[in-house]
Amino acid sequence: EPEVTQTPSHQVTQMGQEVILRCVPISNHLYFYWYRQILGQKVEFLVSFYNNEISEKSEIFDDQFSVERPDGSNFTLKIRSTKLEDSAMYFCASRPHRGRGNQPQHFGDGTRLSIL
């Protein structure tokens, strides 16, 4: 069964450094998402991406964050200048086009981001 894959599984970065988290969504999916989960807390929506542009973003997704789909297969999340509070598990998800949101999202196993 097709899977969403995320790399790396664990990223350790110094505060203030840039980090890029990578995702390969399922190939025929057209909606892409990033979520994060701070340890012990609920999963929070960051951004959705459709038709090569951001369709929705949360308050968390400020100017330090950006997303890109550079080559038709990868979907990346960049954090420009990391802060301690960016430490979390970051999940990528994708879903097919049809159904007005009535389709489940498929999640990757996440990247654990640790900011020192």
Add this chain to the structure above:
Amino acid sequence: SQQGEEDPQALSIQEGENATMNCSYKTSINNLQWYRQNSGRGLVHLILIRSNEREKHSGRLRVTLDTSKKSSSLLITASRAADTASYFCATVRSNAGGTSYGKLTFGQGTILTVHP
């Protein structure tokens, strides 16, 4: 309280018993979904119930939805040790304009422990 609150926060049962988890939400929804998360892993979709549905079954899972009370329940029958995981409900908000990019709003989750 926040969108998608589950109760109980933790549930401990013996193998073979049934497990019931509840979820409440605040806004009008397009659909409600239940996901499972094993420790350190991504979210796995279990079942989706649309706002015009009241009950849905999938294997040992039974989900109910009461839109008048803005609540849902997930029942796992004849539980197994392998069902030990965190379970989250997530809602897709309805949009009067008909466009939904499928953003999921998650609850805090229920930690289920099934003892062999």
